[in-house]
Amino acid sequence: MLSMLFSMSALRDWAKLLILGSFFETCRRLLSSLWRSTIDSFFITASFEEDDTSYQWVMLWLSKQQSWGQARNVQISTSSFGLNSPAHIVPGEETDHLDNSRKLAYLPAISESYTMWYKRHWMRVTRVNENTGWQGQKFETLQLRILARNNSILNNILLDAKKDYTAAQSNCITVHVSDSNNCWRQLAVRPKRPLQSIILDPGIQDLVVGDARDFLASKNWYSDRGIPFRRGYLLYGAPGSGKTSLIHAIAAELDLDVYIVSLSRSNLDDTGLSELIADLPEKCIALMEDIDAAFHHGLSRESNDPSGSLSSDSGKSDTQAPLVYSPGAPPAPSPSRVSLSGLLNALDGIGAQEGRILFATTNKYSALDPALCRPGRMDLHIEFKLASKYQAEELFKRFYLPSPSELAANTDTPIDDCNSDASSVDSGYADVQNDLIDLGSTGVVSVQATPSQSIPSDAEKLQASRPAFAGTSHRQRGPKLANKRIIMLAADFAAIIPDRQLSMAALQGYLMTHKTTPVEAVRDVSAWVAKELEEKERR
Ligand SMILES: Nc1ncnc2c1ncn2[C@@H]1O[C@H](COP(=O)(O)OP(=O)(O)OP(=O)(O)O)[C@@H](O)[C@H]1O
Numbered sequence: 001m002l003s004m005l006f007s008m009s010a011l012r013d014w015a016k017l018l019i020l021g022s023f024f025e026t027c028r029r030l031l032s033s034l035w036r037s038t039i040d041s042f043f044i045t046a047s048f049e050e051d052d053t054s055y056q057w058v059m060l061w062l063s064k065q066q067s068w069g070q071a072r073n074v075q076i077s078t079s080s081f082g083l084n085s086p087a088h089i090v091p092g093e094e095t096d097h098l099d100n101s102r103k104l105a106y107l108p109a110i111s112e113s114y115t116m117w118y119k120r121h122w123m124r125v126t127r128v129n130e131n132t133g134w135q136g137q138k139f140e141t142l143q144l145r146i147l148a149r150n151n152s153i154l155n156n157i158l159l160d161a162k163k164d165y166t167a168a169q170s171n172c173i174t175v176h177v178s179d180s181n182n183c184w185r186q187l188a189v190r191p192k193r194p195l196q197s198i199i200l201d202p203g204i205q206d207l208v209v210g211d212a213r214d215f216l217a218s219k220n221w222y223s224d225r226g227i228p229f230r231r232g233y234l235l236y237g238a239p240g241s242g243k244t245s246l247i248h249a250i251a252a253e254l255d256l257d258v259y260i261v262s263l264s265r266s267n268l269d270d271t272g273l274s275e276l277i278a279d280l281p282e283k284c285i286a287l288m289e290d291i292d293a294a295f296h297h298g299l300s301r302e303s304n305d306p307s308g309s310l311s312s313d314s315g316k317s318d319t320q321a322p323l324v325y326s327p328g329a330p331p332a333p334s335p336s337r338v339s340l341s342g343l344l345n346a347l348d349g350i351g352a353q354e355g356r357i358l359f360a361t362t363n364k365y366s367a368l369d370p371a372l373c374r375p376g377r378m379d380l381h382i383e384f385k386l387a388s389k390y391q392a393e394e395l396f397k398r399f400y401l402p403s404p405s406e407l408a409a410n411t412d413t414p415i416d417d418c419n420s421d422a423s424s425v426d427s428g429y430a431d432v433q434n435d436l437i438d439l440g441s442t443g444v445v446s447v448q449a450t451p452s453q454s455i456p457s458d459a460e461k462l463q464a465s466r467p468a469f470a471g472t473s474h475r476q477r478g479p480k481l482a483n484k485r486i487i488m489l490a491a492d493f494a495a496i497i498p499d500r501q502l503s504m505a506a507l508q509g510y511l512m513t514h515k516t517t518p519v520e521a522v523r524d525v526s527a528w529v530a531k532e533l534e535e536k537e538r539r
Pocket residue numbers: 197198199200238239240241242243244245246361362363384504505506508
């Protein structure tokens with residue numbers, strides 16, 4: 001057999017077979033690649049990766065397509081695609097009266113392909129879930145394959161998707177945080193907070209908002225003069241005085257997304273921090289909250305300072321000075337490995353992002369290192385003090401004067417009697433309260449015990465079956481007061497509040513316990529103030 005196998009004639013046959021086989025295989029491959037490129041020339045293919053915002057746009061867009069409603073084998077989702085108001089809509093759900101419940105949406109099922117039509121273009125939608133990396137992380141990609149000669153239809157889809165998404169998001173701001181791989185990911189979408197809802201002493205709000213607005217419009221001015229296009233704001237002062245709220249409202253006002261840089265995040269080191277800052281989008285707000293607290297968790301100029309007690313020395317170069325001065329306070333061990341030099345370099349080093357606005361907040365201004373606070377890093381330092389009488393008065397008005405939306409919906413007639421005293425007002429809503437549990441003067445429900453030997457009446461049984469709770473029920477309603485009366489009450493309220501002694505958060509907390517009863521809010525405020533001051537003294 002061997003001699004036959006290797007005989008000349010057999011070898012010739014083998015060679016023929018080889019050549020013929022190679023020829024046919026080459027032809028097959030050529031034809032198939034020709035076929036593929038011919039087919040590809042009729043199609044446009046676009047891929048969207050899960051961690052990119054465009055993925056959200058297209059998902060939202062898809063869920064809104066009419067033809068998508070007829071898809072079979074779909075994934076049902078209550079996802080809002082990063083939006084506060086969920087997208088679509090299982091057909092018929094528009095008439096659902098449960099307005100605030102989560103909406104349902106049809107999404108492409110994973111590893112399935114769908115065909116649909118859009119503006120007379122045939123399209124195939126595929127959603128794949130791939131394993132990436134050796135750690136087996138899953139990664140989703142959405143692919144659109146459109147039968148079209150040029151890109152215009154894809155551009156249309158992208159623009160439509162972006163427009164829909166932006167419109168749906170127009171009342172929201174997006175908050176991002178970094179994940180353990182030092183990549184930004186969307187954390188939440190929050191409704192915009194109006195600037196007017198933040199009550200500061202006159203001028204402060206205009207100063208910060210005006211400055212930030214002017215900065216965003218001055219890109220060319222900065223580049224013409226070779227100045228890095230960055231701006232930093234340090235908001236410092238009393239806790240609960242509105243620092244975070246103001247940043248939220250500014251983000252809403254200027255339509256900027258917020259990126260929270262958490263310096264005390266475990267496994268964040270200098271390189272990671274620089275990567276994060278360099279990776280910020282061009283127009284955004286980077287937020288470092290409680291920057292002094294980062295120190296207490298171990299943020300230091302020398303990341304491995306053995307003593308832990310750092311002294312302030314503004315004469316040192318930037319990379320040598322300690323972040324904070326904290327005599328005799330050994331920092332607690334922390335998983336954070338960020339050093340001050342790392343932070344300073346990340347803020348204005350060579351890789352730092354241009355166009356971003358940095359907001360840092362702290363309750364301990366004097367503890368911060370001058371290197372961190374110098375212009376270029378923190379250009380504007382704004383102090384937030386405890387509430388002034390002016391702020392107390394404005395807060396009161398904001399609580400009780402009707403908001404524009406209430407005005408639009410309002411049908412109740414206010415009691416337009418500026419001279420009506422508290423008792424007449426009390427009697428005004430006595431009827432309304434009749435069907436409520438008696439809250440008593442402390443706001444704690446008092447359910448009277450029935451003597452065991454007597455047979456409880458129906459009314460007593462009803463009373464006993466009611467829930468016991470502390471605090472003020474939202475059902476409790478005062479009568480509508482005339483605006484003039486509320487303004488007078490606001491002045492009375494402000495007269496009792498001591499200047500710069502209590503925080504706005506505390507005042508807000510107090511007014512919340514009198515959400516709809518302004519007269520009582522004024523009546524009880526002296527006692528509350530005395531209690532708060534005593535508590536403060538004790539602390
Ligand atoms: N100036 C203000 N105007 C309106 N509301 C305020 C003001 N200050 C505080 N508040 C209210 O108090 C609460 C806490 O405010 P916020 O978190 O902004 O304070 P903060 O200064 O950032 O506090 P901290 O320093 O403790 O983080 C919020 O609900 C906010 O609505």
